[in-house]
Amino acid sequence: MIEKIAQIRLQAFREFEEAKSLQEAEAARNKYLGRKGAIADLFRHMPGIPPEERPEAGEALNRLRAELEVVAETAREKFAQKKEAPQIDTTLPGRMPHLGALHPLTIVTRQIIDIFRQMGFAVASGPEIETVYYNFDALNTPPWHPSRDESATLYLPNGFVLRTETSPVQIRVMEAMQPPVRIIAPGRVYRRDRPDATHSPMFHQVEGLYVDEGVTMADLKGTLVAFYRTLFGEQTAVRFRPHFFPFTEPSAEVDITCLFCAGKGCRICKEAGWIEMGGSGMVDPNVLDGVGYDSEKYTGWACGLGIERVAMFLYGIDNIRSLYDGDVRFLRQFI
Ligand SMILES: [Zn+2]
Structure with missing residues (x-):
């Protein structure tokens, strides 16, 4: 057994x-x-x-x-x-992992920063909730100026404002250091605007400021021409149109040749051949005096432009809201 x-x-x-x-x-x-x-x-x-x-x-x-x-x-x-056990078909094409991409506004902001950085500018930033002093008073904005009106600016109950420009950063930087000052300040700004295809109550600006002994309008023009040609191409012409801003004197609007028709005139530029890109001017002596600089000794220029506007022109985006919707089908195009 x-x-x-x-x-x-x-x-x-x-x-x-x-x-x-x-x-x-x-x-x-x-x-x-x-x-x-x-x-x-x-x-x-x-x-x-x-x-x-x-x-x-x-x-x-x-x-x-x-x-x-x-x-x-x-x-x-x-x-x-x-x-x-899973059946693996080794003949199928591989699956790519989903990678995130930079938002078009981030791409454009970085391009702008890179160009200014190569010209010796440093990046500065400041708070989005500002005091009325930094947002208006220190920038020489008179009490009657329409930009102070509640219909244009978003005031907070405690007396603060959502900054309407990145310009307050200029004041904060100048208060903190002596010339030479060479900065750009990119960031969000807020206006009491009804959203449509070209307006948003929140958008992005970048501001440039250069203060030193002997800075002239020629420096402003030379810098902006170099900047816009690097950004939009060598063929780009830049035009300065007299304007008024409280914090600069003289002030000028900056136009560039229309990117869509190369200056011949089209629907986008309303047949003008030029498109407006931003503001600029020589820093008002009152602003320099206000931060304790000797306006007899120092001069400077400031400029500003909207980042959305640049992105829309560069990428042919016709509705500003596409930049905020977070629609992945739209954003994936920028990978
Ligand atoms: Zn045009």
């Missing part, structure tokens, strides 16, 4: 080991562990063996059954796992 058990043990182990599928493993389990299987058969023959051999044979048979149950379960798990 003991010999018989040992023989069946070897045979069963081999069969489980050689099983190549779940079906074959199940067949082996039935053959040895099933109700009519080999183990059950041996148990049935137990009464026929000599009584003195029974305890040993019974023990060996029980041990074999326990062993085979483990082997059968292991085989079942092995094949079950194989069946669930």
Whole structure:
């Protein structure tokens, strides 16, 4: 009997080991562990063996059954796992991970910063919630100026304003350091504007400021011509139109040749051949005196432009709201 058990043990182990599928493993389990299987058969023959051999044979048979149950379960798990494993088709093209992209406003802001940086300008920043002093008074804005009106500016209940320009940064920088000052200040600004295709109550500006001994309008023109030609191409012409801003004197609006018709006249430029890009001028002596600079010794220029406007021209975007919607189908184009 003991010999018989040992023989069946070897045979069963081999069969489980050689099983190549779940079906074959199940067949082996039935053959040895099933109700009519080999183990059950041996148990049935137990009464026929000599009584003195029974305890040993019974023990060996029980041990074999326990062993085979483990082997059968292991085989079942092995094949079950194989069946669930994902089917990999190595001929399919790979899946690219979804990468984020820079927002067009970030791309343009960085381009602008790079150009000014190459000309020796440092980047400065300031708070978006400003005092009336920094936003208007220090910039020489008279009390009657329409930009102070509640219909144009967003006032906060505690007497602060959401800055209407990045210009307050000029004041903060000049208060903190002596000339020469050569900075640009990119950032968000707020106006009480009804949103439409070209207006938004929040948009981005970049401001430039250069103050030193002997700075003239020629420096302003030279810097802006170099800037716009680097940004929009060598063929770009720049035109200065007299204007009024409280914090500069003289002041000028800056136009560039229309990017769409190269100055011939089209729908975008309203047949003018020029498009307005921003404001500029020589810093008003009152502003310099206000921050404690000697306006007899120092002169300077300031300029500003809207970043959305640049992005819309560069990328041919016709609705400013596309820049804020967060529509991935739109944003994916800038990857
Ligand atoms: Zn045009």
